[in-house]
Amino acid sequence: MINTPKTTHSEWSSRFAFILAATGSAVGLGNIWKFPYITGQNGGGAFVLVYLGCVLALGIPIMIAEIMLGRRGHLSPVNSMQSLAIEAGADSRWRYLGWLGMIAGFLILAYYSVIAGWSMAYISKAFFGSFFSSDASDIKNLFDDLMQSPIQQIFWHTVFMLITLQVVMRGVKGGLEKAVQLLMPALFFILLILVGYAMTSGAYNEGIKFLFSPDFSKINANAVLTAMGHAFFTLSLGMGSIMVYGSYLPKHISIAKTTFVIAGADTIVALLAGIAIFPLVFANQLEVGSGPGLIFQTLPLAFGKMGGGWLFGVLFFVLLFLAALTSSISLIEPTIAWLEESHQWDRKKACIWAGSGCWLLGIAVVFSFNIWSGHKLFDKNLFELLDYLTANLMLPLGGLAIAWFAGRIMKTRDSAQELEMPESDYKIWQFLIQYVSPAAVFLVFLHVLGVF
Ligand code: PFF
Numbered sequence: 444m445i446n447t448p449k450t451t452h453s454e455w456s457s458r459f460a461f462i463l464a465a466t467g468s469a470v471g472l473g474n475i476w477k478f479p480y481i482t483g484q485n486g487g488g489a490f491v492l493v494y495l496g497c498v499l500a501l502g503i504p505i506m507i508a509e510i511m512l513g514r515r516g517h518l519s520p521v522n523s524m525q526s527l528a529i530e531a532g533a534d535s536r537w538r539y540l541g542w543l544g545m546i547a548g549f550l551i552l553a554y555y556s557v558i559a560g561w562s563m564a565y566i567s568k569a570f571f572g573s574f575f576s577s578d579a580s581d582i583k584n585l586f587d588d589l590m591q592s593p594i595q596q597i598f599w600h601t602v603f604m605l606i607t608l609q610v611v612m613r614g615v616k617g618g619l620e621k622a623v624q625l626l627m628p629a630l631f632f633i634l635l636i637l638v639g640y641a642m643t644s645g646a647y648n649e650g651i652k653f654l655f656s657p658d659f660s661k662i663n664a665n666a667v668l669t670a671m672g673h674a675f676f677t678l679s680l681g682m683g684s685i686m687v688y689g690s691y692l693p694k695h696i697s698i699a700k701t702t703f704v705i706a707g708a709d710t711i712v713a714l715l716a717g718i719a720i721f722p723l724v725f726a727n728q729l730e731v732g733s734g735p736g737l738i739f740q741t742l743p744l745a746f747g748k749m750g751g752g753w754l755f756g757v758l759f760f761v762l763l764f765l766a767a768l769t770s771s772i773s774l775i776e777p778t779i780a781w782l783e784e785s786h787q788w789d790r791k792k793a794c795i796w797a798g799s800g801c802w803l804l805g806i807a808v809v810f811s812f813n814i815w816s817g818h819k820l821f822d823k824n825l826f827e828l829l830d831y832l833t834a835n836l837m838l839p840l841g842g843l844a845i846a847w848f849a850g851r852i853m854k855t856r857d858s859a860q861e862l863e864m865p866e867s868d869y870k871i872w873q874f875l876i877q878y879v880s881p882a883a884v885f886l887v888f889l890h891v892l893g894v895f
Contacts (some may be wrong), residue, residue, distance in 0.1 A: 513689025
């Protein structure tokens with residue numbers, strides 16, 4: 444006999460609170476650190492167009508499905524999937540989809556917190572003027588010093604983890620909701636200031652042209668697949684964060700309309716981050732295709748050379764920190780909700796245990812940049828391995844399973860009742876979720892596995 448626990452969780456106090464929280468989850472290091480550098484590496488405008496297409500055809504339908512499953516299950520992802528499978532007359536082992544997501548969130552948070560720690564270290568570096576009168580090699584040394592110092596990285600990783608747990612410990616209304624109500628407006632405000640700075644001080648036209656004029660000769664299969672994978676990561680799909688947030692969503696709120704707002708806001712933030720960054724990169728004749736170091740090595744060089752660079756440098760890394768924080772609370776929430784439900788732990792105990800586990804794994808990630816950098820598995824250090832395993836394998840697999848369950852296992856009557864869309868819109872969603880999304884995710888998956 445399988446026991447599905449009854450819900451004990453609270454709900455968001457309004458539609459707006461849910462939108463802020465889900466947008467907070469979506470907007471993160473993916474938008475400000477990853478999107479600009481992969482756009483830079485893949486030639487700009489045409490890549491942006493492909494990415495927008497992926498958000499529309501793949502991201503939005505799967506996000507609608509994930510929120511719907513959460514709200515109908517009304518429990519943590521593990522228990523929601525189990526009770527929905529039972530409702531649909533399917534195998535209760537669908538709960539392992541919840542497990543996959545929970546574990547992915549745990550693994551992502553371990554390395555996410557380390558990178559968020561770098562952004563905190565850079566707030567202090569920017570504040571104490573480390574970017575000034577520096578040339579490219581000084582800035583590179585600054586980054587290398589941080590990489591080679593386990594103590595510095597562990598310190599910032601610990602501080603970031605403690606802040607995350609402080610928020611999560613206070614619960615859905617008193618912690619998550621309060622934090623996003625404060626942090627998200629601050630994040631948008633800082634982003635707009637930085638865009639204004641780029642418009643007035645950077646090579647604005649060149650930056651805009653790079654982002655928005657498509658040159659399709661730069662697009663190859665790899666770029667298309669990178670854009671698809673990124674649509675997943677940036678919208679926090681495939682791992683239960685959005686599902687658990689959906690489980691706190693009151694019944695009367697329209698899922699589809701809300702999803703468009705969240706995906707729209709996430710996309711706008713990514714584009715604005717590009718608009719804030721590329722004009723500065725071009726104004727200083729720096730390399731757009733420099734990869735993951737774009738934010739930590741290229742941009743500080745620009746700030747060091749420009750008028751007002753001190754203030755805007757500090758603001759930029761504060762922005763990165765805020766974005767990471769509102770995502771990290773969503774990464775651990777599926778685990779906390781599950782520990783509360785299935786083990787009757789209180790939030791504090793759940794946060795202490797889950798948080799300590801993530802923190803310890805994060806320390807191993809820190810070591811992978813220095814004392815353990817020689818230890819490799821499949822030619823990857825621990826950081827690269829976790830990133831690869833989660834972003835490239837677990838999220839697409841989770842997304843594929845979510846699309847499959849919502850489109851093919853769950854009864855049409857139930858999903859139609861939960862979504863309450865006009866019939867023609869429902870049919871479009873159903874077509875996308877039954878055919879287009881699984882096929883697209885499957886392609887990403889094959890590519891990642893090196894089949895083509
Ligand atoms: N969407 C976040 C970002 O773009 O940085 C990352 C993320 C958060 C992925 C939460 C997955 C997740 F569940």
